[in-house]
Amino acid sequence: MTQTWWRGAVLYHVYVRSFFDSDGDGHGDLPGVAAKLDYIQSLGVDGIWLSPIHPSPNRDWGYDIADYQGVQADYGTLDDFEDLLEAAHARGLKVVLDEVLSHTSDEHPWFVESLTGGAAGPKADWYVWADPKVDGTAPNNWLSVFGGPAWAYQPARRQHYHHKFLRQQPKLNWRNADAREAALSVLDLWLERGVDGFRLDVAGTYLHDEALTDNPPAEKTERAFRHASDLQRHLYDSNLPENVKVLDLIRRRVEAHDGKNGGDRFVFGEFSEEEERCGAYLSAEDGLHSAYTFVLLTADQLTPQTFREHYATFERFPAHWPTISFSNHDVPRTVSRFGGDGSPEFAKLMFALLVSLKGTTLIYQGEELGLPQAQLARDQLRDPVGDLYWPYVGGRDGCRTPMPWNGSDNLGFTDGTPWLPAAAEHASLTVEEQENDPDSPLAFAREMVAFRKASPTMTHGDIAFLDVPTPVLAFVRRSETGAIACVFNLSAEPQIVHHDQLEDGDLWPLRSGEADLRGGSLGLSPWAAAFLSLPREFAAD
Structure with missing residues (x-):
């Protein structure tokens, strides 16, 4: 049986802004990723997943997109991206982009026209607008993940618009055929440029309930208390069963490019709420090719039950092929979250477990080094969630600090002032330090990936x-x-x-x-x- 490349693949997740800065402006960039492709290739992985690369005001550091066609100026140019793509493909590495199609920046021209073009304008209904209640308050009880009501009032339209995250991230209305087609065309554009697939941000949130029904409260035993929005079950602002039809539409759109400029394309999604309801566990014939949830990303108890229960869920969906991740740009790093003792042995254990589990594996940059979570002071934070919920685990910046390359200033990340400080906790765990140690987590990570890739049983079994x-x-x-x-x-x-x-x-x-x-x-x-x-x-x- 011929296997698609992504089934059982190992992808390396590059958070571009923190990976390597090639020009000294303090921000990682695409030429910086290209400069480190030999290192990435040496890990034995099958490809890279790049955090969003499009122009953005950076209210949410790239997850608020203002132009789907271009490249963020901090990261370089479209030519730089094409050079990176060519260099990666020359090394046999696939390139997967992070696409945010559920919402845009409020600076995106689509939203500006929706706001200013009047109720009869061509893009009036491209976003989710609603009249306020008679007392001027929000249309319903939906809460934003980033705090407060998930609605923002705009005097220009005398209406509220819906935002599941920051108010600067208005929700695109996927029920509008023209808006939906515009979003799908983004996938076409980048597939035609040669990318190998996509990670879809918040893939359960494309559709909203048109009647704007209030969300019910979460059961007390289910309340995570990570965010105020956890006090609700998100049944109507997102995670609708009809979302499955959208996921299926996206998959068909992506697969239409199979065989063009390369082989099979891959599209997988992020799901953090009501996973069974909105399509997280579908198969490649029905919905996305694969998906990951936050079950293992937010788990903090290192027990056999944690992993057995997660796979017990998959058993109810035997056609589903999972994507497995312990760490990424949104959650505390693996070795800190699971309460390890800081030893190299614990880092190796967690990496071995990650790579051994059935699924397509995502390795977050620095996970191969056994990096712990960085501890930052409040005045060092750049993450809006970190500031809002201080001192909630320091926000997300502790897992986004610069990649430690060597023992020079800023751990070799930049010659300038880094956008986030290089972590003191990482000074003894740099790539340079571990390259010279055959017993390091890095050396073990390479052996572990090679072991997996050499075995069809470990890859596909x-x-x-x-x-x-x-x-x-x-x-x-x-x-x-x-x-x-x-x-x-x-x-x-x-x-x-x-x-x-x-x-x-x-x-x-x-x-x-x-x-x-x-x-x-x-x-x-x-x-x-x-x-x-x-x-x-x-x-x-």
């Missing part, structure tokens, strides 16, 4: 969890070509685990920590990860 006592997590990856047991000690204490399927297994030399197999008993040192080849009878039928 199914997953079956073994019943072993906590705190050990064990599962078997199975395919027609073989079976590999993956065993993880999720604790700082040595563990011995017994399972009949391990009795005739052979330990792989690749491991983190120490492992000793005697019969069906496997001894593991603290934070150890071990892999065993199993006899042929354990392979998939």
